[in-house]
Every structure is written in structure tokens, then in C-alpha cells.
Amino acid sequence: MLDRIKASLPSLAPAEQRVGKLVLADPRAFANLPVSELADRSHVSKPTVIRFCRSMGYDGLSDFKLKLAGSVSEGVPFIHRSVDMDDKTSDVLVKVIDNTVAAFLKYRNDASSAAIEKAVDALANTYRTGKRIEFFGVGNSGIVAQDAQHKFFRLGGSAIAYSDGHMQVMSASLLGPGDCVVVISNSGRTRDLMDAAGIARKNGATTIVITASGSPLANVTQQAGHIHLAADHPEGYDRYSPMVSRLLHLMIIDVLATCVALRIGGDKLQPLLQGMKDNLRSKRYT
Template sequence: MLDRIKASLPSLAPAEQRVAQLVLSDPRRFAQLPVSELAARAEVSKPTVIRFCRSMGYDGLSDFKLKLVGTVSEGVPFIHRSVDVDDKTGDVLVKVIDNTVAAFLKYRNDASTHAVEKAADALLAAYRKGKRIEFFGVGNSGVVAQDAQHKFFRLGVHTVAHSDGHMQVMSASLLGPGDCVVVISNSGRTRDLMDATDIARKHGATTIVITASGSPLAAAGHIHLAADHPEGYDRYSPMVSRLLHLLIIDVLATTLALRIGGAKLQPLLSEMKNNLRSKRYT
């Protein structure tokens, strides 16, 4: 919830921004104060405080305070950063969605367009030269790698995904100049992925890494697509990280598809769709 407020700051009116800053400065205190004192501290009118709460998607100040208290309370580690033990199903629904939306908004505001363009250029060059584009990930990130392979092969790309460390090392050993490998990792500290990235680089392949800033993997790749979020990489059940990685893959796939051009892709995709009709019930 607090991350979403931070991400929404630039789009708020100046008066609502002051209310938002008041929330962020001391959320526990904000939840305890009456609307008159909140308005006085933010130097706004009482209706502005209510309007801010509704701008954030809540029914009003009472609803906003209720959710705010849940956000700043001690959460359940290894499950979700903002969920509390006594949360009702409706609270869980709101918190999980809010957490994801906040991460997406933060990524939208922080993402490096330059890095995405460099990655898209490398992928397009590999595609045009008929080179390989491979996706590496282990555990939860291995599922994202499989999803990436599924998206890219439909564009006519020679691609494969590996989630096994031995296969990654062997495959990286066969890559060469012009090939691309996209390495996905939440922590950026997985030894198998580091080894495979180093081997791919040594053989001249372009390495694109989707991982946390400041991690060893971030420094090991040619192109770093930062995937920073409030969820710790040591959580037992990663949620936001997986969705953020899938989002970045969608951005790359869409950017590549636009650069390839509809004139080339449209007939391919249309034929694929027609051929799949027999697989579905009418």
C-alpha cells in the first residue's frame, strides 16, 4: 500500500501530494488521527483528505485507515510481505493485488528505457541473423523462462528455455557471437546461472540479465534489466517477483514483435491460429 502511494505521487494534485507525504512520513500516526488534525497537518481541507483516500482506490478515510493499519502491522514472513495472520479473505485479496500494482507502478516509473532498447536491439539482431535466443532460470524463475520461450517462439524465433543447471552450462558452451541468452533470477546470486552467464559471455554471446540491482548477476551481464521490488528474494513463496519478471518478458516480446513488423508476423500468427482451431471444441 505504501509503495503504491509512493508510485502514485507524481500523478496526484499538489494538495493530495501533501496528504500522501503525511501518510508516508508516519503511517501509524496517520491511522490514529482524526480527519480535522490530518487536514491541519497537511495544510489542506478535510474534503481533500477524503478525496486523496478515494484517489488511492478506497471508499473513504475509514476504509483507508483500516487497510493502512493492516499494511504497517507485522506481516507473515515467507508468504506475503503485507498479509497479517488474522486477515479476512477480502483483506488478503486487496493486499495481494495492491502489492502487485505497487510493484508494477514502481517499475513503470523506474525502468530504464535505454536498457530495454539495448536488449530489444540485441534480440532483433539475433532474430534477423537466424541466431539463437535462449532463456535461463531456475526454480520459480525457470517457470518464467518457459513462459518467455513460449512467447518468443511464436514470433518465429529460434529459442529454447533451460531450467536445469547442467543443461544451462552445456547450452551456454554452444552459444557464439550473435546469439543471445536472457538470464532471469530474483536474487541474482544463483551459482548455476552465474556460471552459465560467464560461459556464454566467454563464447561471445550477448547476455541480458533480468535481476535485482546490485546483485552479482546484474554486474555479469552485458545488458541489465533491473527488476527491483520490495519482496525479499529469500521468501518461501515469491509472488511479486514472478509477476514482475513476466511483465518484463512481455515488454521485450512486444517490443521485438513491433520491430519485426506486422507484415511479416501477421500471416505467421494467423496460420498458427487457424491450425489450432481443430484443437478446440466449437
Template sequence: MLDRIKASIPSLAPAEQRVAHLVLSDPRAFANLPVTELASRAHVSKPTVIRFCRSVGYDGLSDFKLKLAGSVSEGVPFIHRSVDVDDKTSDVLVKVIDNTVAAFLKYRNDASSVAIEKAATALAATYQTGHRIEFFGAGNSGIVAQDAQHKFFRLGVHAIAYSDGHMQVMSASMLRPGDCVVIISNSGRTRDLMDAESIARKNGATTIVITASGSPLASAGHIHLAADHPEGYDRYSPMVSRLLHLMIIDILATCVALRIGGEKLQPLLKEMKNNLRSKRYA
């Protein structure tokens, strides 16, 4: 959670940056002090303290303090342990699994339910009105975009995934108000994805971005679903980031499925399962 706040500082207003520094200087005290005292110590107004909490992706001051207290006390310690050249297979197994589990638990504590609610509502509304839903990603994130298309396809949602930069720009050029595009990026700095987001937003489409806090893409999107972890975006083979993005897609797909409703989905999924039985060995 503290790493997320640090990453968000450059994108915050000057007054909100003072609140951020106050949090980082003494997280335990911030979680326990009343808003009046917090505002006084940061030399800002009480509404600024609340705006800061929302700017970094939380529902408000109460939600922020609750998750901050949990993060500080129970401490899901996110110690990203890199694999070393002399590691044994058993060491690699433990490090890779520990890094992944820690990232998932950290996300559970840090995730903004408000942002997820907004994204799921936008996607469900796009589906119900028959507008376009598209998923964009480049490189490793392009595979996540394809997985997202498959997840939503199984729900009866017509969606398209593009991983080619030219196709993304061409498709974004055809998006219109009521359409929705989900853009997935580890770094939040990929030029092709930034260009596609800008075009889609200019054409009136809703842009949902799954990326790191404080990145240019995070600031550009209408709805930002933060995916923060210590794994550098310039690593040759991102692992934790890919799994974190896949999990966020799973959460979105589940939320959208609930909005579509079981009465409509259950018969569809049952028929699909029955039709696939002939494809399997008995």
C-alpha cells in the same frame, strides 16, 4: 523509484553516489532544480549528474527528473502488505491484488525505455541473423524462462529455455558472438546463473539480465532490465516478482514482434490459430 536508487548506490562510482544521496535527501527539490545547482549541491560536475541518471537506468537528466517528479507528486505508493496468519479470504484477495497492481504501476514509472530498446534490438538482430536465443532461470524464474520461450516461439523465433544449472553452463559454453541469452533472476545472486552469464559473455554472446538493481547479476550483464520490488528474494513463495518478470517478457516479446513486422507475422499467427481450431470444442 527511490527504492531503486537506494539499491543501486553500492554499484555507483563515489561521485555518482553523492548525486544519489542528494536525490534521496530531497526528491522534490532535485526534480525542480537546474543541473548547475544540482552539481553544485552534490559537489560534482554537470556530466556526473547526467551519468548518474543513466547509471540508474534512465535516458538522461530530463527523463530522470520527469519520472522523479511524477513518482513524488502522483505517488504510486508501493506499500507491500504482507499476508497475516489471521487474514480473512477477502483480506488476502485485496492484499495480493494491491501488491501486484502497485508493482506494475511502479514499474511503468521507473522502467528505462532505453534499456528495453537495447534489449529488443539485440533480440531482433539475433533472430534476423539466425543466431541462438536462450532463456535461463532457476527455480521460480525457470518457469518464467519457459514462458518466455513459448512467447517467442509463437513469433516464429527459435528459442530454448533452461532451468537446470548444468544445462545452462553447458549451453552457455556453446554460445558465440551474435547469440543472445536472457537471464531472469529475482535476487540476482544465484551462483548457477552468475556462472552461466560469465561464460556466455566471455564467449561473446550478448547477455540481457532481468533482475534487481544493485545485484551482482545486474552489474555483470550487458543490458540490465531492472525488476525492483520490496518482496524479499528469500521469501518461500515469490508472487510479485514472478508477475513482474512475466510482464517484462511480454513487453520484450511485443517489441520484438513489431520489429519482425506484421507482414511476416500475421499470416503465421493466422495459420497457427486455424490449425488449433480442431483442438477445441465447438
């Protein structure tokens, strides 16, 4: 987070630059001081402090402070520790877990709550109107799409996942206004997914994309005014067996499903889930 602020300083207005320099000088103090004190120390107005936070991609001062406090207190550097051929099992255990934990902590600190809020609104509205929620992914992302279907169909709405490119194109051709499609891609460069997402957008469906920032899929989605949930990590998209990326995508799906369930409300959802649980008891050994 601090590296991003430092890199962004030249592009900010002079007043916002002073706020950024105050953050870099003492991030812990910035996270704990009131807005009036921050404005005085930066020699700017209170709205400028808030404007700086929004320029950095956060919802406001409270959201910025929350992410900043987490960033400076974790003590877990986001360094991808690749597994070496001569690693012992204990080394592999530590490296794989550390990579995953670091990626999760970085996402927690960097994630745009505003983008997640838009995605949750779109999914909840689609649920309420009885329209279709679909999940597209191929390869490892196809498995994440299936997990998403498993989580969302239990909420009682219409949810389905497709991992075949032809099925994605055909299904996207049938989507329309009010429907919602979630496209999951590690690289953001898969032609089938980009084609299907383009068709869904053209037909008026809301498109939510979970992929890396700066990828072709992310750029097209943002230009079209749809929703991009950034899933950034140090793992190359061409690795044979993605680990961190898959777990990060699964976590984002968990966040979306949990938020949508809360929007639906316990009064409506709890009896549905309890009935499902009761019906599954006969499938288990006592």
C-alpha cells in the same frame, strides 16, 4: 523517484544539484515547465538540465518528465504489505493485488528505457540473423523462462528455455557471437545461472540479465558491458512463494516480446500468427 533524487544530490555537480533541488521543491511544476524555464529557475544552462536527467539514469528531459509525472500523480505508495496469519480472505485479496499494482507502477516509473531498448535491439538482431535466443532460469524464474520461450518461439525464431543447471551450462558452451541469452533471477545469486551466464559471455554471446540491482549477477553483467534490466521490488528473494517478483519478471518479458514483434513488423509476423491460429482451431471444441 523523489527519494532517489534526494539521496543522489551529494554526488552531483553543484549545477546539477540546483536542478535536483528544483525538482524536489515542486515536482509537478518541473514536469510541466519547458527546459528554458527550468534552466532559468535553476540558474543553469539548458544542457545542464538534460545532463541532470541523464545523471539520474534517464534518457533525457522528456523521459525524466514522463517518469516524474507518473511518480507524483499515482497516489499509490510503494509499501510492501505483508500478509498476516489472521488476515481474512478479503484482506489477502487486497494486499496481494495492492503489492502487485504498486510494484508495476514503480517499475513503470523507474525502468530504464535505454536498457530495454538495448535488449530489444539485441533480441531483434538475433532474430533477423537466425541465431539462437535462449532463456535461463531456475525455480520460479525457470517458469518465467518457459513463458518467455512460449512468447518468442511464436515469432518464428529459434527460442528455447532451460531450467536445469547442467543443461544451461552445456547450452551456454555451445553459444557464440550473434546468439543471445536472457538470464532471469530473482536473487541474482544462483550459482548455476552465474556460471552459465559467464560461459555465454566468454563465448561471445550477448547476455541480458533480468534481476535485482546490486546483486552479484547484475554487477558482473554490467562490468562485462552486457545488458542489465533491473527488476527491483520489496519482496525478499528467500521467500517461499514469490508473487510480486514472478509477475514483475513476466511483465518485463511481455514488454520485450511486444517490442521485438513490432520490430519484426506486421507484414511478416501477421501471416505466421494467423496460420498458427488456424491450425489450433481443430484443437478446440466448437
